């Protein structure tokens with residue numbers, strides 16, 4: 001699917017930033033290869049190159065983070081600072097996981113609409129939480145909070161994803177669209193099961209549960225953060241190592257195979273990494289269906305290149321900026337800190353629908 | 363040499379190709395011709411390891427294309443498919459630079475940039491190098507795809523309908539350039555082509571397919587004969603001699 005959602009070209013040079021050296025017959029007096037074609041409708045200013053754009057967003061993130069950490073502190077500085085630092089850490093993990101997972105997922109599946117949550121991830125999380133409350137009662141949620149539960153949830157969700165991929169890729173129909181379809185159907189199945197179980201819950205249990213079913217940044221405890229950072233670092237390193245291979249995956253399966261990429265292997269490895277990231281972020285901060293979609297879509301628009309070495313950092317920084325600035329505004333301007341994720345989901349959902357309706361296809 | 367034996371492709375039990383056995387000699391240009399749906403693209407994409415066969419095997423200079431490491435294969439064999447769609451919006455130069463991936467793994471060296479520049483020039487794309495692909499005409503885009511494959515700088519080049527969308531001038535230019543690549547650089551070029559006269563004028567050998575079978579393979583004089591062409595295309599064809607070249611006429 002050819003996607004042309006990026007802004008019109010504004011920088012005159014190729015995104016590699018270099019002009020090829022004069023070729024053999026360059027002495028025939030031809031104009032230099034770039035610069036010779038400026039379309040008249042373009043504005044006269046030159047948009048900053050991708051690297052500079054990433055840096056600008058990086059600066060914005062730092063400003064937002066400093067504001068968030070240091071401004072409007074009432075009472076004990078130490079207490080407030082520590083709490084905010086923990087929240088900031090959570091936001092870093094969530095932004096990283098959702099942004100990287102979504103961009104990678106969209107690249108390997110050659111689409112810019114679907115996101116990992118369509119694979120049934122969010123629904124699986126909801127079902128696990130619901131089943132837990134159903135079996136052990138609402139108080140079990142709080143009693144079992146902690147590192148072991150986090151790890152178990154993550155492992156379960158990755159296992160689910162890997163089994164799904166294995167099963168589908170081993171079968172006769174090794175076909176991505178089928179994989180996605182199965183993801184949707186399974187997601188629906190998990191959802192129906194969850195809502196069935198939820199009907200059977202007592203009102204108090206249901207109340208305790210529903211708090212868990214929306215993304216939350218602020219009321220998470222900090223003990224898991226070192227592990228979360230470690231996971232992000234490792235996954236990030238593996239993805240970064242593959243950034244050029246990811247670029248070739250944008251050309252589709254056949255062209256990337258032609259260029260020597262072991263497509264099947266890349267697909268499996270990258271999908272497992274996506275599963276790890278999303279599972280971890282969901283278990284940490286609750287499901288966020290459209291957040292990844294929102295930041296990935298913005299990143300494609302704002303980076304000005306297809307190259308993952310720019311798009312990936314851009315998506316992460318945009319996600320972090322959205323969370324930090326959003327949290328700051330919600331907390332101190334609108335006094336509704338808990339609503340940040342609701343609003344992000346709302347906006348993301350609307351953007352998703354608009355894009356989907358405009359394109360009409362995957 | 364590309365060799366394939368008992369190569370066979372079926373979709374849900376319906377055989378669309380083969381089993382076919384044959385070879386494409388090293389050096390020169392081999393054209394694959396045949397009616398729509400004959401299995402030309404199927405054969406070419408299996409030779410280029412993009413499509414898994416239902417049965418049989420393909421080797422290039424003795425190495426199995428499906429089991430050799432993909433990266434090594436990509437330094438020996440490049441392939442252009444009939445249809446190309448990309449997820450991202452790319453400029454011509456960026457696309458052509460992708461052709462260097464098997465050699466540089468994405469970190470372009472001076473040498474890579476030189477190859478990219480040459481490939482762009484080879485297909486008269488230098489002026490268009492910084493345009494986005496969706497800002498090109500169909501023929502210009504087709505040339506950009508071919509430039510990418512040529513930038514890959516492989517001994518074997520497989521092209522599925524490279525003349526698609528090209529006007530007369532650029533078709534001739536493209537064939538001349540492929541000819542040069544074959545003669546001067548020793549490339550082995552296999553292409554699918556619909557105009558039998560073009561195939562006859564510019565290639566060394568022709569392989570004719572019909573209904574999933576290889577009807578015949580041979581040199582130009584062997585193929586450019588009334589009964590052979592009439593049989594392959596299932597249309598009355600007569601071959602005339604114009605300026606010392608065989609020309610097939612089939613408008614009657």
Ligand SMILES: Nc1ncnc2c1ncn2[C@@H]1O[C@H](COP(=O)(O)OP(=O)(O)OP(=O)(O)O)[C@@H](O)[C@H]1O
Pocket residue numbers: 373378396397398399400401402403404405444
């Ligand atoms: N994915 C598929 N599923 C089922 N049948 C297919 C598939 N791909 C190709 N075919 C069938 O295989 C046959 C050969 O197709 P192929 O693309 O090789 O034809 P071709 O010789 O390249 O034709 P053309 O000149 O139109 O490009 C056709 O009858 C086609 O319908």
Ligand SMILES: [Mg+2]
Pocket residue numbers: 402403404444522
């Ligand atoms: Mg074809």
